[in-house]
Structure formats: C-alpha cells, structure tokens
Amino acid sequence: MDFYLGLAQIIGVHTLLGLSAYCVLLTGQVSLAQAGFFAIGAYVAGMLTVLAQWPLIPALLVAAIVAGAIACAVGFPALRVKGLMLVVATTAFGEAVRLFFFNFNYQLERGELRIGPHGGEGFRQIRYFPENGWSTFDVVVFIWIVVALTMAALWWMDRSRAGAVLRAVGEDELAAQSSGLNLTAVKVSAMTVGGVIAGIGGGIFAHYTTHIEHVQFGVVLATFAIAYPILGGLSNVFGTLIAVVFIQGLLIEGLRFMGDWRNLLFGGLILLAMNLRPRGLLDAPALAELKRRLVRRKDRARA
C-alpha cells in the first residue's frame, strides 16, 4: 500500500510540474527553466517551515509568489529569444539555480542540531508532515486536492479568452501581434503562471521527501517537465496528467521487473508513443471521439 501512496505523491507533484510547463508551452515556448522554479519553490517553502517554523499553507503561498516573481523576471529577457536559443537560455537558467543551491549554505543552531540548507549535502530534515502528525495518506489527499484545484483553474483559463490568446500566440506570433496582442505581455504572463505552479509543486515535493539536494533539480527533471505536456498533448490539462501517469506509473514503476532492460524499453516506448500519436496522447480527434461516445451513451440512457 505504501508503494502506491508513494507513487500517488510522485504522480501528483510531477503533474504540477508538467502543468507549469504546459502553460508556457501553450504560447509555443519550450522552456527548460521549470525545474529551476520547482527548486526555488522547494527551498523557499522548506526554509519557511523549518527555519521560520511557518505553517505549510502560507509557506507554499510564499514559495509560489517567489517562484512566480523570478519566472516573471526571467521571462522578459529569456522570451526575446526563440526556439532552440530559448531552450539554451532556459537550460542555463535552470543550471544556474541548481548551482546556486549547490553552494547555498544557511544553517541555524536549533538545540543540538544544525538545520537548514547545507550546500552540496542538501537540505535535510524538512519534517513538517511527521512533526504535525500527517500520515502518508493525509499527504496524498492534500497533494491531490492541490492538483485538482490547479487543474480546475487551468481548465477554466483554457476556456476563457486568456486561453485562446495563449494558443493564438503559440500558433502564429505575426498574426497574433497584428491582431493586437502584446506578445511580451502574453508570454511573460504564461511564464509567471508556470512559475507559480512549479513553485507550489516544488514546495510540496520538499515536504514529502523531507530531504532535498541540488542534483534532484537538474536537466533531467527539466526534461521530464517539458516531456509531460508534449507527450500528453496540448488539447487540455488532462493530457499532461495522462502523460505523467504513463511515464511515472507505467514506464518507471511498472517496468521495474525488467531490471536493467527498463531504461532501454522506457526510451523505446516514448518513441513509439510519439510516433503513434504525434500530437500527444490526448489529441483533438481522440477528444472528439470520447465526446461522441459519451453523448451516445447519454442518448441511449435517455431512450
């Protein structure tokens, strides 16, 4: 049972990470900076609950605001470049954040213990959940409430004019600015929202693992973040969720019995999925088909 609860935690937090990349990807920008915002959220929230002894929710809110503010500041210069250059620039930012935390030392004496981030050794003993008597199950429920709220908010945004505007910029920048859209404002807003979501995800991640260190927030995590929405498709937020379940649940955990062959198969299956469904697992035709079946069932029930 604990195995499944642990998996549910991972899937929940990675869904938040994937959704943060989803927002940015809607405007056509491939950003590898999301792991950096995730790391910032993790350290800020961890330091607030451990060093300042804040309750969790305000700590998460502040982590979200800090990560969002940094995403906004990074967005202005970074989004002036496009395509591969943006990938390079955002990767550089992510690595800079990681190296910052590699060197970041801020420890306080608390009784006989020294607590707080300790450079390369990482930030240990983020014990908010055990200290406050949360069971693993409570944590899972908490994580999924946050995921559900985030998905609902993004679902709603997708259907508002803001969502159409993000997609318009992603499709054709020239037509978008000729239709009166301020490209910089739109892209930086998407980046900021992405930063906020990644910050919340990172903050939760720090608390359920209780121990974070810089290596967890490298290029691999950044690649996962962008892979989820690409693999899942940009039709709506459920694509990202499905991709996270597919990668984290099926490929990484489900193939453990394969031993060393797992990594090989992992890459192969992603290639296969992208070839069979180039517009993502949940693309527009799949959605239309799903809708058709649901409607038919409803009609049959009525008849």
Add this chain to the structure above:
Amino acid sequence: MLELHALSKHFGGVRAVDDVTLSIGRGEIFGLIGPNGSGKSTIVNLICGLFPPTAGRVSLDGTDLTGLPPHARVSQGIARTFQNIRLFGQLTVWQNLWVAQNSADQRRESSFFSRWLGGSRRARAEIDRTLAFFDLAHKADELAGNLAFGEQRRLEFARALAAKPAVLLLDEPAAGMNAEEIEQLDDRIRRLRDSGITILLIEHHMELVMAVTDRVAVLNFGRKIAEGTPSQVQADPLVREAYLGTAAAA
C-alpha cells in the same frame, strides 16, 4: 486620416519603398496597385509596424505612429489582413474573432475580467454579428484550419474587423477567389465603408480596384508614379508603361 510622409524602406541596397507620400481621407476606399515587387506589401508592413522605416513617418489622425509596436497600432485603430492567410488554425472560427476583439475591449476600457475571461454579452453579440456579416455563423464552432479556402479568406477579413479598426488594410483579399466571391467581397467592402471604416485596398485584381475604389495610387519599384481616380490612373501613360512595358505605351 491615415498619412504617410516621405516613407522609405531600404533593404540593403534595395529600395523597396522610396519616398512615398500618401494621404487617405476618412471614409475613403483607397486602392494601392502596382506590379509584383513594387513595394505594396512593404508599405502595409510599415503601416502595421512590423519593421521600422528607413526614413519618413506614418500618422493616424495626426498622431505619429512611427515608434509604436504592432499591437499598439491595432489599439490605435489599424487592422490588417494577410495576403497568405494566417489564421489561428487550432482555434475555432469564433475564437479567432474573440482573440482579436481583445484589443477593441481594451480601448473600451472594459474591466480586467471581461477582457480576459468571458467577454461581455455585448462583445459576444458583436462577434456573432460579424460572423453573420461574413456568412460564417454556421461555422462558428469549427476549427479555422478545417475551413475551405474561400471561408478562410472571409475569416481573415472578419478577424481584422473584430479589432474594431478605424482603418482596415486589405492585402490582396481577392487572391484565389472566383467571380462570385469577388462580387461579394466588393459588396462587403462598400458596406464597411458605409459604416464609417476607411479602407486601404492592395490588390492585383484590376476590375475590383477600378470598381470599388474612390482613389488609387500606383507604385513601381518602390516609388509612387501616379495617384488619382481610377479613370485618371488608367489613362496615365506612366502607369501603362509600368504595367505593359515601354513599347505598348508608345
């Protein structure tokens, strides 16, 4: 209303637009014609601010637009269509107009929420009216990318109109259309003019230009070689030479 003062754009040694001065009056349908490569589309791009001019100014109602970015010019009242259709193909027909309407809502000082979330009932009714005007109402929920060519042309036109422009720049709207569609286009252009919109029509289709415009300017190699009513321009020897070559003019 829309004025170009000694506008020039050089790309390296090529003078794409060279010292062009034009003045388009309010409520006028103004035609801009010229052989291929004469600088017509460059002028549209300069008016829209896609790149800065080498020299000269663009102004609207006396306000200098020269330094403004493209999106700010749209909110000043300039909208355009593209010669090669550039729709948001993965959005529905309705959403294409919804996105463009944002700029009009900004001018009306609508609240943050109505601008970015739903749009007021008035704004939604406006989109429905525009779609009906272009005979696209029955396609409102289709993806723009799935429309037939003629419908895409009309949607391109409708989207430009959704921004509530004072001046509408039409870049070869008749390209690829059949006679019946051109007749409808002619009718729509006149009706828009009657509703108070100033129109700059860039077009190759001479019949349409001659039928619908009040005044015409002719470009050749980036320079304005003639300006006047359609019949004056048609009779101009310089224009005949530009289109048909020197021998024919003689």
